[in-house]
Amino acid sequence: MPRYAVLATHSTSQPESEAGAASAVLQLFNDDEPAGPPLLVFEGQLPAVVADLEAHSPRWVMDSTAHWYPKLLAAGSVIERVWDLSLCRMILRNSASALATPYVNALRSTPPEPAGAPAHALPPPRVSEHQGQLFAEPKDAAGSLESVLAEFADQRAAVPDTLPGRRLRLLLAAESAGALIAAEMGANGVPWDADVHHAQLESELGPRTPEGTRPPKMEELAAELRTLLNSPALNPDSQQELLRALHRAGIEATSTRQWELEELKHPVITPLLRYKKLSRLASTNGYAWVDAWITGGRFRPEYVVGGVVTGRWASRGGGALQIPHTIRDAARAEDGHVLVVADAAQLEPRILAVLARDAKLADAARGRDLYQGIADLGFGGDRAHAKIAMLGAMYGATTGESGRLLPQLARTFPDAVALVEAAARTGEAGGSVSSFLGRGSPEPSADWKRSQRADSAEAQRAADAAARSRGRFTRNFVVQSTAAEWALCWLGELRRALNAAKAEGTDLGQMVMFLHDEVMLHVPEQHAQRAAELIEASARAAAELLFGSVPVDFPVGIAIVKSYADAK
Template sequence: MPRYAVLATHSLTPPAPGPGAEAGGPTAVVLLLDGAGKAQGPPAVVARDRLPAAVAALEEQGVRWVWERTTDWYPDLLRAGADVSRAHDVALCRTILRFSAAAADTAYVRDLRSRPVDDGLEAPAHLLPPTRVSEHQSALFEEPQDDSTAAEAVAAEFRDQLAALPPTPAGRRLHLLLAAESAGALVAAEMTHHGVPWRRDLHAGLLERALGPRTPAGVRPARLEELADQLRVLLDAPGLNPDSPQELLRALHRAGIEAHSTRQWELEEFTHPAIAPLLRYKKLSRLHTANGWAWLDTWIADGRFRPEYVVGGVVTGRWASRGGGALQIPHAVRAAARADPGRMLVVADAAQLEPRILAVLARDTALAAAARGSDLYQGIADLGFGGDRAHAKMAVLGAMYGATTGESGRLMPQLAATFPRAVGFVEKAARQGETGGTVSSHLGRCSPPPSERWRAAQRTETAEQQRRADQLARARGRFTRNFVVQASAAEWALCWLGELRRRLRAERAAGRDLGDLVFFLHDEVMLHVPAEAADEVSALVQECARRAAELMFGAVPVDFPVGVAVVASYAEAK
């Protein structure tokens, strides 16, 4: 029985067939592997129109798929009605193994680390497939076979990645991280496939009420033009283009408003009749630019918003997105994210996740005690800040993000006295970064080492060079200070997503539809579920959060509460 199935592009097939190419021509190669990653026979070439059926047949045997990138294969398989339960994303795992201190010191890992830090990361040169071609026969797919060296290259790197996982506690945590990252790639593809239910008519109505009727591209909507006219009068600037920061600043200065920028927080410090309409203009302009009619035309199709998520798109392991602003859907348009008839949205977010992660990482029993409840900041305030929640939150965020001057700096001594292990933990991470060291998340994702440019900047001769070196060192310290917490929180979220996906698939396999994951943002998930299953899914989301903590940390005295809202519209969730 095979344990793994490598899927790669056929070495003789161009990525995009030209006009007249045979629709069913060979496009993919499948190579079956045993538990040690050893091939169980020759690779099989699979025709394009037979790949979904081939994948489904191997899914029944319980294989884990191994491919270079999930995005190369899974979106097309989903569109063809074939999904997979487990996968190993070689490219995502390569990125993690490159820097992880938990990885074994193998030739493969040394090769990855030999690349300059600023370079991109592709497959090691010695694993690129040769060009020789031979022929075999396949009993599994009944297709003529090729030597399919691309599949063999992926299998070779997969074996190298398995060999880089030492049989130690750190190695086992790293193995969990690779599995969670790969599962996250499956979740991301499935969320794009399912899409967030989105009512185009509601969105268009929101825009018309806020901005006025739709105008041609390049023409301001009526509300914006009205506000622009008001600003021209109030600032005595007849030709003002309020979309130009330079023009706007000059007009503000001529009117006696000595702002250094057009940011909202700075403009709000001034008292002038033009400030209120200017802030209104900026808010509506952002709506028009970021989520206006052009966004609606580009990103909403068939009643769904389907952004493209980038798993591990941030160095800490947080996700990013390509286009559509998926990670910052503004409240102004959330009412358009509305469940289909007979279904509801289950929106869940982990409460104050990063400080709870810090309590576990630092093994700070006092902070762990403060975290036993739904409001960690109030627990911290009651222990060390006389009940002042705002001061407690400011101090904790300052400690994690490096904002240790001003009010945050003033509160830091009290925080350190109350939670010495937690503060000492992030301070140590900051010192490591400032001196050019690296830090690690709980499961083994490590911060990249400093670039040669950074190291060169630390070699100083003049006072000005020393000042610049100190600035760079402090900036790197702020990065590593937060990396240990944010990266570990991202791992917890991956485990949460993976467990949710596993449970939903198990229920579906048993004939019960509990809905789909459709959206994820750092510590928040959205599911589109049958209305009658909403309460059950709400409980499942919370159960999976507890399971994620157990999977990562074992039994720890820190709660990871999850707030859940069952709503018809995303706007009702918060």
């Protein structure tokens, strides 16, 4: 039985006349030995070939799951396991657990990617109009079978057979599995009632207007702003004009950010905040959004696995990770189904308890609200103070109320606070930190390094500020990146359990949305309770897979609802 199935666009060893006509090339391996010569796959054959091979459960190896898998899903083929070269490449580049092989050194010597989407998340090259077949690919050297095989061997060789190496191997597997889950959720889509969405928009904004014109209720507010600010020609969408009008009215605003406006006292503030809220709704999830993103009664975003440097997911278009409460009622289960929405309660502080091996913090989390547990142990039962202190410790908010409360947190939970403080000091000094499984934070930029060579008092102040900023990043990186690993394991365990139930004849529904520590399933109504039990069991299994046996609970809150608006 093949252990690996390596998929590529073409093979450089094939005659050009043969390779040019093929849609893909496939090489099977029994361990490290080829199970035969490369197989050319022609137009329309790949989904059937994949389905036949899946009976033997190989691990597929491909340059980009996000590129290959959506087309296979559309044709009805599902993959169980994969090794995604592009995702693994991103991890190995920064991981301190990877061996310093020539391959890894070459990755680290290349300039870091510019801000924006990582390379693996960028759209694939445009297929020529003469390559119109479903699975035809541009034939470039990087996508050849020989290149894929060489990089796969290099990546495996970079993972040592040590405890850190075994953890790193789990991370590579989980990240690759995440790519399968992301593609499947994108194909499934969130059930979405466009009529409900339109009704919500009409209630908030008024009837639809031609493109380029303000919705009626926004125009009413704009007129009110002009009157209150005595500025008849004001365009409230122009920050520069708005600030000038505020200043003329004697309002000392330095920006139009919500938090700053809320601190000001003037009759214009309430309608201005309302205008800004409606403007965000109209531009982000308005009528045009429904036209662009809702097809066949589903919202199908494109998730970007590892799109955030900590390993959290991002999304490309559609705002899948920022669905506002205003429109959540449009996410509705179809007839005979319900939405099962689960979120991991207070995930990051629980992760911190494990990383720091802080027995008192673990005890605070056991079987109860973690923040209340912290409050009972160190803050006289004041939950609000306990939450402010813990979030301040993890995110570096060490001034103001957080700064005042942090010493008490450190006295009560010294190991937990010591861990994040050490991570902050490492970052401030220009060092890198790692997650539990070995995802590394990137090195500071060349500009940051230059900023630390101060030659004046003013430059030194700027250098210190830059160092503190990096310290806040590394302080949170160790916790947030490990939380992302737990979430990947949770999704992977849940996917495995759902697939196992389906193989036994019970369809427990589909995963349709994921948001950092929250997952949504669309489930036949009669199986809702069983799906909820699988979600809870998968959370426990994820903790066991990641950490082994630890005295920290990872509870999940579950809501079984018809509308997403009722989940929280």
